Amino acid sequence: METMPKLGVGIVCAALWLTLAPPCAIAAPVIICPPTHGYVQGPFAPDRKAARHLFDVYRAALGPDYQSRAPVKIIDNGASWEMYEDHLSWDAYGRPTHLLGGGGLALTIDKCSGGVLSATNQR
Numbered sequence: 001m002e003t004m005p006k007l008g009v010g011i012v013c014a015a016l017w018l019t020l021a022p023p024c025a026i027a028a029p030v031i032i033c034p035p036t037h038g039y040v041q042g043p044f045a046p047d048r049k050a051a052r053h054l055f056d057v058y059r060a061a062l063g064p065d066y067q068s069r070a071p072v073k074i075i076d077n078g079a080s081w082e083m084y085e086d087h088l089s090w091d092a093y094g095r096p097t098h099l100l101g102g103g104g105l106a107l108t109i110d111k112c113s114g115g116v117l118s119a120t121n122q123r
Helices: 003-020 046-060
Strands: 072-078 080-085 089-090 095-098 104-110 114-122
Touching: 046 072, 046 080, 046 104
Parallel strands: none
Antiparallel strands: 072 080, 080 104, 089 095, 104 114
16 A cells, blocks of 8 residues: 555646646657548658658669668658758868759658658769
């Protein structure tokens, strides 16, 4: 019977913390997807990890000759993820500079459906 008072105090403390804690400390923003009647409900790319996996799948589908080691930049656009390979070059002083039009794969992936909204690939 010793554990019952401790358990009750723990429940009261947890309830008090949930009541007083700021909303951002409780959970990340929830993605609300429109209903998909007759289909599995999304989101299918709710976080950066899922979006990166989808990017890697599409990059691998380009074929075995496509061996890009470029780092992938991921930008949260609210309802979608924008991802692209970030190609860097070095100037005469050894400082990294971004190449404009440096090529590579770029995708915009919808968070709810996991579908590709736009894709470009320059070699």
